[in-house]
Structure formats: C-alpha cells, structure tokens
Amino acid sequence: GAVVSQHPSRVICKSGTSVKIECRSLDFQATTMFWYRQFPKKSLMLMATSNEGSKATYEQGVEKDKFLINHASLTLSTLTVTSAHPEDSSFYICSARDRSSGGANYYEQYFGPGTRLTVT
Amino acid sequence: AQSVTQLDSHVSVSEGTPVLLRCNYSSSYSPSLFWYVQHPNKGLQLLLKYTSAATLVKGINGFEAEFKKSETSFHLTKPSAHMSDAAEYFCVVSDVPGYGGSQGNLIFGKGTKLSVKP
Numbered sequence: 001g002a003v004v005s006q007h008p009s010r011v012i013c014k015s016g017t018s019v020k021i022e023c024r025s026l027d028f029q030a031t032t033m034f035w036y037r038q039f040p041k042k043s044l045m046l047m048a049t050s051n052e053g054s055k056a057t058y059e060q061g062v063e064k065d066k067f068l069i070n071h072a073s074l075t076l077s078t079l080t081v082t083s084a085h086p087e088d089s090s091f092y093i094c095s096a097r098d099r100s101s102g103g104a105n106y107y108e109q110y111f112g113p114g115t116r117l118t119v120t
Numbered sequence: 121a122q123s124v125t126q127l128d129s130h131v132s133v134s135e136g137t138p139v140l141l142r143c144n145y146s147s148s149y150s151p152s153l154f155w156y157v158q159h160p161n162k163g164l165q166l167l168l169k170y171t172s173a174a175t176l177v178k179g180i181n182g183f184e185a186e187f188k189k190s191e192t193s194f195h196l197t198k199p200s201a202h203m204s205d206a207a208e209y210f211c212v213v214s215d216v217p218g219y220g221g222s223q224g225n226l227i228f229g230k231g232t233k234l235s236v237k238p
Contacts, residue, residue: 006163034225043210043228044164093163095226109226111156113163 003027004096006112013084013119020080021115023094029074030096034109035067038091050077074099084119091116122147124213126229134237139183139198141232143211146192153194154212154226155185164210170194181205206236 003026013019023033032051036044048064050056050071058064066088068080077096081088095109127142145151152171156164168179175187185196194211211229 004163041233043230046225049225091161095164108154108166108169110166111164114161116161 002098002110004094004110004112006092006094006115008115009113010116011118013117015085015119016083018080018082019084019117020078021092021094021117023077023079023096023112025075025096025098025110028096028110029099030077031074031099032097033071033077034095035069035077035079036093036095038093038114040091044093047079081117084117086119089117089119122151122213122227124211124227124229126209126211126232128232129230130233130235132235132237133201135203136200139196139201139205139234141196141209141211141234143194143196143229144192145194145211145213147213152214153185153187154214155179155183155194155196156210156212158208158210158231160207167196167209201234201236203236203238206234208233 005024005026007022011019034049035047037047038044046059047062048056048058048069050069052071052074056069066082071077091114093114095111097109123146125144133139150172154169155167157167158164167183168177168185170177170187178184183198185194187194208231210231212226214226
C-alpha cells in the first residue's frame with residue numbers, strides 16, 4: 001500500500017517551453033502533497049506544499065509563478081515548470097501524506113520515484 | 121528550529137562488514153526521525169522510523185537505528201553490508217506539528233553515500 005507514482009519519469013524539453021509533471025497517490029487519498037527538488041549529489045529541497053482544493057504554500061526563494069502547482073483532487077497534484085530554462089534541469093520528487101493514517105503515522109510522507117527534467 | 125546533520129558525506133565498507141551511518145539532530149520538541157535510502161535515479165524508500173516508541177528501531181533489509189536523546193543521535197547500522205546496499209542514505213527529522221509553529225514537514229540531512237567494495 002501507500003504507492004505514489006510520477007509521470008513522466010524523464011522529460012527533455014526546449015528552453016522557453018513549459019512542462020507538466022503529475023504526482024498521483026494510487027491507493028490512498030492524500031490530504032497534502034509535497035514537491036521537492038534535488039540537485040546532483042545534493043539533498044532534497046522542499047519547494048512547496050499543496051493541500052487539495054487550496055493554493056500551494058511555497059518555500060522561501062521558490063518562484064510561484066514559475067513553478068505552478070495544482071492539487072485538484074485527493075489523488076493528484078501537478079507541477080508545471082513554466083518557461084523552462086537550463087538551470088531548471090533537476091530531479092523533481094513528490095510525496096504525499098495519507099489522509100487515513102492516524103497518530104504519528106499521519107505525518108509520514110510517501111515518495112514518488114521522481115522525474116528527471118532536462119532543459120536544452 | 122529543527123535540523124539534522126549527517127556526519128559523513130561518504131562511507132566505504134567491504135561486503136560482509138558492519139555499516140555505521142551517523143546522524144545527529146536538533147529539535148525543540150520530541151521529534152520523529154526517519155532514514156530513507158535512494159538508489160541512483162530512483163525515489164526514496166523508507167528504511168525505518170522512530171516516533172517515540174521503542175528507542176531501538178528495526179527496519180527493512182537488516183538495518184536498524186537507535187534513538188539516543190542524551191546524544192541527540194540516530195545512527196543507522198547494519199551488521200553485514202551487501203553489495204545491493206550501495207546507495208545514498210538520508211537522515212530526516214520532523215517536528216511535532218503545531219508546536220512552535222512547526223508544520224510537521226520533513227527536514228533532510230545532506231545525505232551519506234554508501235559504497236560497498238567486493
């Protein structure tokens with residue numbers, strides 16, 4: 001149980017175009033989904049937190065107009081990188097909290113397999 | 121504010137020898153602590169977690185970690201390394217949501233790369 005998928009797993013796009021990454025919780029409902037960015041040989045950096053039906057909360061330094069997050073349902077969140085540039089190339093990972101988990105388990109996050117974005 | 125420090129960026133062991141990956145944390149309140157493993161170009165897999173129950177936590181693939189409040193440590197160990205253990209390991213802390221303004225978000229250490237020599 002508690003499986004999170006991401007699509008696509010790998011995408012290459014041209015500079016100036018936009019690309020959408022999907023994050024789905026396959027067997028549970030996610031109250032909250034998170035988007036992380038991971039640079040090569042670096043740790044994960046939280047970009048934003050999204051709650052179903054409301055606006056995402058972005059971490060300091062993350063441009064909300066560039067990284068558009070939509071959490072339209074309890075099982076789907078999308079991250080759209082707009083007007084992509086080569087410096088946006090990175091590994092993007094999403095995670096989700098299980099709405100039905102109780103106690104301390106409520107705050108556990110289940111991670112997707114990641115999406116490798118390359119902007120040429 | 122909470123933080124986590126992984127003391128070694130790279131650890132190299134021989135197959136069949138013990139593994140020790142060190143982690144120290146800083147937290148204002150009782151934290152939840154996790155170890156995640158990431159294989160190259162893959163997502164994160166939870167190895168084990170501590171959430172204020174038993175201080176010695178057993179995880180998957182023979183890994184375990186001991187929560188030591190007096191030392192603010194949560195080191196990851198395994199008695200005998202296997203080639204398949206070669207990966208990046210992240211120590212993660214999460215504060216109790218609602219206390220001190222915490223949102224219960226995860227704070228990641230910088231990671232320790234484990235290499236296993238044949």
